[in-house]
């Protein structure tokens with residue numbers, strides 16, 4: 001079922017969903033199942049599976065020289081989606097990226113999705129690679145998420161990259177896109193970022209999932225401004241509980257988000273990681289309860305491969 005259909009069927013009730021990251025290559029999928037198992041009691045209608053960009057690794061040739069190789073450390077998004085879908089009888093949402101993929105490769109993935117009965121996808125640009133100044137698409141690839149939305153929408157209209165004779169097989173993908181309550185880091189302003197979001201919606205996006213935020217007023221303001229410029233599709237808030245001290249530095253650094261002073265103070269007072277985790281859980285519970293009271297369609301949690309804190313939050317919210 002489509003994410004938008006789950007929302008319609010819920011008739012105003014807030015539902016639980018979460019995002020997982022594929023294990024590093026060579027590791028077992030059992031690790032993922034062990035993290036998903038405790039969350040299934042909260043009946044997620046869908047689970048997102050991220051896609052990672054390629055990155056450069058350096059291989060020691062043994063003679064003091066290093067070989068630079070481009071590789072994907074966490075492949076397998078589609079296989080994992082198929083496996084979870086069948087094991088748990090739940091919808092899965094693969095993340096599709098512009099970065100690192102040609103349009104042709106993207107089309108093959110979408111065709112695979114159709115075969116697998118996966119009819120929701122998140123259309124994302126991806127970030128620049130670590131040693132890139134700015135995001136560069138692969139030759140023949142999509143540049144912005146809107147280009148990917150257009151490509152998916154073309155398939156929904158039965159338009160493949162190359163004409164397919166005698167086939168009238170329209171895809172029917174429900175398309176999610178990213179939104180940024182504190183603006184995307186490259187965007188000159190929140191308003192201009194919102195205009196870009198509106199363009200993605202006009203190109204065919206069906207729902208938005210937001211970047212994490214720790215101050216609900218940022219989300220409420222974002223939704224208000226989005227509605228003012230005519231974005232009417234569901235805007236699902238993304239929630240990430242703080243779990244370790246390091247999050248105070250890396251989350252603002254990577255995602256350019258602000259952390260509220262009260263949260264920073266509470267974490268600074270913690271004596272160990274167990275206390276920090278507890279503060280993170282309590283903060284996320286308060287955020288979730290307020291968002292739920294405001295009638296958000298889903299509360300979408302970034303599990304980052306750890307489900308215990310998400311389980312504790314969900315047990316107090318759902």
Ligand code: FAD
Nearest residue numbers: 050051095124125126127144145178184186187196209211
């Ligand atoms: P876009 O919508 O293309 O926007 C990127 C930037 O370009 C923005 O600043 C926007 O304002 C600007 N822009 C858009 N269109 C134009 C235009 N026509 N001209 C000029 N500027 C323009 N990353 C991963 O690698 N894997 C994942 O699985 C993943 N999942 C994510 C899930 C969610 C819910 C979110 C919020 C993010 C996720 N990301 C993921 C991160 C995402 O790839 C990055 O934030 C990326 O930098 C931007 O992606 P986007 O889809 O928002 O890009």
